[in-house]
Amino acid sequence: MHTNPLYNVFTTMLKRDLFFGMRRSSELANSLIFFLIVVTMFPFVLGTEPALLRDIYPGVIWVAALLSVTMSLDRMFNSDFEDGTLEQMLLSQHPTTFIVMAKVVAHWLLTGVPLIIASMFLGVIFGLSYESLQAILVTLLLGTPVLSLVGSAATALTVGLRGGAMLLPLIILPLYIPLLIFSVAAVNNASQGLGFTGEIYFISAILVLTITLAPFATVLSLRIRFG
Amino acid sequence: MFGKFDKYAAPENFYLLSCKVVPWFAWACVLLTISGLAGGLFWSPPDYQQGESVRIIYIHVPSAWMSIFIYMVMASAGFVGFVWKVKIADAIARASAPLGASFTFLALATGSLWGKPMWGTWWVWDARLTSELILLFLYLGYMALQSAIEDRRMAAHAGAILAMIGVVNIPIIHYSVEWWSTLHQGATVSKMDAPSIHVSMLIPLLLMAFSFKCFYASMVLVRARSEILMSERNSSWASKLALKRDSQNA
Amino acid sequence: MNQQSIDNNSLFAENLSCFRNEQLLFKEINFNLSSGEVLQIEGTNGSGKTSLLRILCGLAIPEEGKVSWNNQDIQDTRSQYLQDMHYIGHANGIKAELTPIENLVVAQSLTNPIGDCSCRDALAQMEIEELADVPVRKLSSGQRRRVALSRLLISEARLWLVDEPFTSLDDGGRLLVKKMFETHASAGGLAVIVTHDPLELPNIPFKKITFN
Numbered sequence: 063m064h065t066n067p068l069y070n071v072f073t074t075m076l077k078r079d080l081f082f083g084m085r086r087s088s089e090l091a092n093s094l095i096f097f098l099i100v101v102t103m104f105p106f107v108l109g110t111e112p113a114l115l116r117d118i119y120p121g122v123i124w125v126a127a128l129l130s131v132t133m134s135l136d137r138m139f140n141s142d143f144e145d146g147t148l149e150q151m152l153l154s155q156h157p158t159t160f161i162v163m164a165k166v167v168a169h170w171l172l173t174g175v176p177l178i179i180a181s182m183f184l185g186v187i188f189g190l191s192y193e194s195l196q197a198i199l200v201t202l203l204l205g206t207p208v209l210s211l212v213g214s215a216a217t218a219l220t221v222g223l224r225g226g227a228m229l230l231p232l233i234i235l236p237l238y239i240p241l242l243i244f245s246v247a248a249v250n251n252a253s254q255g256l257g258f259t260g261e262i263y264f265i266s267a268i269l270v271l272t273i274t275l276a277p278f279a280t281v282l283s284l285r286i287r288f289g
Numbered sequence: 290m291f292g293k294f295d296k297y298a299a300p301e302n303f304y305l306l307s308c309k310v311v312p313w314f315a316w317a318c319v320l321l322t323i324s325g326l327a328g329g330l331f332w333s334p335p336d337y338q339q340g341e342s343v344r345i346i347y348i349h350v351p352s353a354w355m356s357i358f359i360y361m362v363m364a365s366a367g368f369v370g371f372v373w374k375v376k377i378a379d380a381i382a383r384a385s386a387p388l389g390a391s392f393t394f395l396a397l398a399t400g401s402l403w404g405k406p407m408w409g410t411w412w413v414w415d416a417r418l419t420s421e422l423i424l425l426f427l428y429l430g431y432m433a434l435q436s437a438i439e440d441r442r443m444a445a446h447a448g449a450i451l452a453m454i455g456v457v458n459i460p461i462i463h464y465s466v467e468w469w470s471t472l473h474q475g476a477t478v479s480k481m482d483a484p485s486i487h488v489s490m491l492i493p494l495l496l497m498a499f500s501f502k503c504f505y506a507s508m509v510l511v512r513a514r515s516e517i518l519m520s521e522r523n524s525s526w527a528s529k530l531a532l533k534r535d536s537q538n539a
Numbered sequence: 540m541n542q543q544s545i546d547n548n549s550l551f552a553e554n555l556s557c558f559r560n561e562q563l564l565f566k567e568i569n570f571n572l573s574s575g576e577v578l579q580i581e582g583t584n585g586s587g588k589t590s591l592l593r594i595l596c597g598l599a600i601p602e603e604g605k606v607s608w609n610n611q612d613i614q615d616t617r618s619q620y621l622q623d624m625h626y627i628g629h630a631n632g633i634k635a636e637l638t639p640i641e642n643l644v645v646a647q648s649l650t651n652p653i654g655d656c657s658c659r660d661a662l663a664q665m666e667i668e669e670l671a672d673v674p675v676r677k678l679s680s681g682q683r684r685r686v687a688l689s690r691l692l693i694s695e696a697r698l699w700l701v702d703e704p705f706t707s708l709d710d711g712g713r714l715l716v717k718k719m720f721e722t723h724a725s726a727g728g729l730a731v732i733v734t735h736d737p738l739e740l741p742n743i744p745f746k747k748i749t750f751n
Contacts, residue, residue, distance in 0.1 A: 070648050075648070082634075151649065153596060219450060264465075440559065523563065
C-alpha cells in the first residue's frame with residue numbers, strides 16, 4: 063500500500079472499479095455490441111454505397127458513441143448507491159473529487175477506449191483514408207473523456223431515481239451537442255484533405271473546461287442526492 | 290444581505306407580497322401588449338422584401354429574448370436557493386421552468402410560421418432556431434429532473450446544479466451551432482434577421498419585450514406562491530391562511 | 540495519537556430539527572455526549588432515527604440547529620470530523636463481489652491513518668476470519684453485517700455512528716458487538732447507536748433518546 067493517502071485512495075478506487083468492470087465483462091461487451099448495432103443500422107437505411115458510407119461514417123460513429131456511453135453511465139454510481147458504498151465514499155476524509163476522478167478514469171478505460179478501438183476498426187472496414195482515421199482517432203481520444211466527465215455529473219444527479227434510465231439521456235444529450243458538432247466537422251475536413259486544427263483546439267478547450275468543472279459538479283450533485 | 294427585502298424571504302411574507310404585486314404586473318402587461326401590438330401590427334411599416342409577414346418578429350424576437358432571460362433567472366434563483374438556502378428562490382426557479390419552456394416553444398413556433406410564407410418550409414435549420422430547440426431540450430430536462438425527485442428541496446437543489454451546468458453550456462452551444470450553420474448554409478445573413486431595425490420597428494419591439502417581462506413577472510409570482518403553499522402546506526401559517534380564506538368565503 | 544485526544548472529545552447536538560418530504564420529522568433535539576459515553580436512539584419505524592444519525596454524520600443538513608464536535612461546527616471542520624467519525628448505515632457498505640479482506644482494504648484507503656488493527660485481526664475479532672477470502676455474495680446476511688461492523692475496528696475514529704448494528708446477527712454476534720461497543724467506550728470513544736434492542740453495557744455511562 064502506497065504511503066501517500068491521496069495517491070492510495072485514487073489507485074485503490076481505480077483498481078476497484080476496473081476490477082468490477084472486468085468482473086462484469088458481459089456489461090462491457092453489451093455496450094460495445096450496442097455501439098456496433100447502432101452503426102450497422104445506418105447502412106440498412108441509407109444504402110451501402112462505399113462513398114456514402116465514408117461520408118456518413120464520422121457522424122454515425124459519434125452518434126453511436128454518444129448513445130453507447132449514455133447507456134453505460136449508470137454503471138458508474140448505481141451499484142455503489144444501492145449497497146451503501148457510495149455513502150462511505152462521501153464520508154471519506156479525502157477529497158471526494160479524487161474518488162470521483164478515479165471512477166471517471168475507470169469508466170473511460172472501460173467504455174471509451176474500447177469504443178476508440180472499435181471505431182478505428184470500423185474506419186478501416188469502411189475504407190477511410192489515412193487522414194480521416196487520424197482525425198477520428200484524435201477527436202475520439204479528446205472527446206470520449208469529455209463524455210465520461212459530463213456523464214458523471216449527469217448520472218450523479220439521477221442516481222437511484224426511478225425513471226432515471228430515460229431521464230439521463232434527456233439531460234445529457236443536449237450537453238454533448240457542441241462536442242459532436244466539432245468532432246464531426248474535424249473528421250469531415252480531414253476527409254477532404256483540409257486542416258482541422260481549429261476544431262481540435264475547440265475540442266481541447268471543451269476538454270479542459272470539463273476536467274476543471276465536472277468533478278466539482280459531480281461531487282455537489284452526489285452531496286445533494288444524499289441529503 | 291438585501292436589507293429590507295430580507296423579510297420577504299420568509300415564505301409567508303412572500304405569499305402576501307405576491308398577492309399584492311401581481312395585479313400591477315398583470316395590468317402593466319395588458320397595457321404594454323395592447324400598445325406593442327398596435328404599434329407592431331398597424332403603425333410600423335411592412336418590410337419591402339417580406340411584406341406583412343415580417344410583423345411576426347414582434348412576437349418571435351421578444352419570445353427568444355425571454356427564453357434566455359428566464360433561463361438566467363432560473364439558474365440564478367437556483368444558485369441563491371442552493372447557496373443561501375432561500376426557499377423563495379427555489380420556488381421561483383421551479384415556477385420559471387414551464388414559463389421559459391413555453392416562451393422557447395413560442396419562439397420556435399413563430400419562427401416556423403415566419404419561415405413558411407418566406408421560404409416555403411415549416412422548418413429551417415437556422416442557427417437561432419436550432420439553438421432555441423436545444424434550449425427547449427435543456428428546459429425539458431430540467432423539468433423532468435425536478436419531477437423525478439420526490440423531496441422538493443432535493444429536487445430544487447439538483448435542478449440548480451443542472452441549471453448552472455446549462456448556463457455554462459449555453460454560450461458553448463450557441464457558438465458551436467452558429468459555427469455549424471455557417472458550414473451548412475454558407476456565410477449568408479441569418480434568414481431570421483429583420484433587414485434593419487428602424488425606430489418605428491424598435492419601439493413596438495421593446496414594448497412587446499417589456500410586456501412579456503411583465504407577463505413573466507406576474508405569472509412567476511402566481512406560480513411561485515402556489516409552489517410555496519404546496520411545500521409549506523404543513524406549516525402553521527398555511528393552515529391559518531386557509532382558515533381565513535374559508536371564513537371570508539363563508 | 541496523543542492521550543488527550545482520546546479522553547476529551549465531545550459531541551453536542553443543538554436544537555436539531557428535520558424535514559423530510561415537507562413533513563416535520565422531529566424538532567428541538569438536544570444532547571451532549573462526552574468521551575466514554577454511549578447514546579442509544581430508539582423509536583418506531585419512520586420516526587426519524589436514521590435521519591438524525593445522518594445529520595450527525597454530516598450527510599444531511601438539518602432544517603434548524605447544528606452539531607458540534609469538540610466545540611466546532613461539523614460543517615466547518617468537515618475533513619477533521621470525518622477523520623474522527625465512522626458511520627455504519629443501514630446498508631452494509633460493502634461490495635458483494637469482493638472478499639471481506641478486499642472490502643476492508645478499500646475501506647482502509649478511504650480513511651487514514653492506517654489503524655493499529657490489521658484487517659485480518661478485525662475479521663478475527665468478529666469471528667469470521669475463516670471467511671476472509673470468500674466473496675461476500677456467498678455469505679449470509681449476518682456474516683455480511685459482521686464484515687460491515689469490522690470496519691469500525693480498523694478505523695481510528697473516536698466517534699461511532701451506527702444504524703441498527705444488530706440486524707441479522709445471531710445471539711453470538713450480538714454479544715460480540717456489545718462487547719465491541721464496551722471496549723470502545725472504555726477506551727474513551729463515543730458511540731451513537733440506533734437500535735430497538737435493549738443495550739446493556741455495564742460500567743458505561745449511557746443515555747437514551749426515544750422517538751415516537
